[in-house]
Amino acid sequence: MSILQVNSWKDLLIHLGIILVIGCLLLLGFFYWYLPMSTNHGETITVPDVQGVALADLDDFLESRDLQFEVTTDSGFSNSQAPLTVLRQFPLPNSKVKENRKIYVTLNAQNPPLVRMPKLVGGSVKNALLVLKTYDLEHAGTKYVEDLAFNYVLEQRIDGRQILEGEKIPKGSKVELIAGNGLGNQALNSPNLLGLDSESAQFAIVGSGLKIGEIKYEKEGKAVIKVVQGDDVAYRKESVAPGSVFKQSPDVGDAMRLGQMVDIWIYQPDSINTKPTLLDEQ
DSSP states (O other): OTTTOOOSHHHHHHHHHHHHHHHHHHHHHIIIIIHHHHHTTTOOEEOOOOTTOBHHHHHHHHHTTTOEEEEOSOOBOOTTSOTTBEEEEESOTTOEEOTTOEEEEEEBOSSOOEEEOOOOTTSBHHHHHHHHHHTTOEEEEEEEEEEEEETBEEEEEETTEEOOTTOEEETTOEEEEEEEOSSOSOEEEOOOOTTOBHHHHHHHHHHTTOEEEEEEEESSOEEEEEEEETTEEEEEEEEOOTTBEEEEESOTTOEEETTOEEEEEEEOOSSOOOSOOHHHHO
């Protein structure tokens, strides 16, 4: 017992030193031996990617990897995945975690949530595509019909049925757009432009509700005139003045629709002959 007795300051210092050494050894043993042994320090598991895994398979899938899971209260919806499959997870794939760590998963809804059909009618097709994306709706294609409103939405349909603004539809529904082709359905006949100068011909095209197509210039050209006499139809070629239309497409009198284009050919010789033409004499 003499070793425990303190007879001098020297003995006291020796005892204090022994206590400090023992304390340090205990602390080192706790942090570098006991704690790692009890918490598997340095041993981690790589989180697998469970997105797309069905709920029924999730327990076995994670249990075999010494992990657990918990389904979050929120949910989402994606048309590209089956119902009750994992949409999102936390921690993310390839994260490092301890054994038996819980993986929190968000499931794809069994039934798609309902959204209100936005207003697409009256706007452009381009704008309609942006709105569909915002509402998580899909574009089922655009069908063009005869209407003067070019590329503007006239109807919105799902499975062939017209859908009104505000009507509740499942998220992810495929919406077909009905848009105008800019031509309309009003029938008319191609105007007679033969013999008109370029400016007058273009004015006549626009005034008829048609559009100016290509304007071509050629050094040689004669107008082909259609002559109808009773049941007989004949054609004759006649000269036109320089700078005048000698050919057009569609031909004179052909059936057309509003907004269609008319191409014209202008007679433009290298040298101008001022001699009156047959058309001038009529």
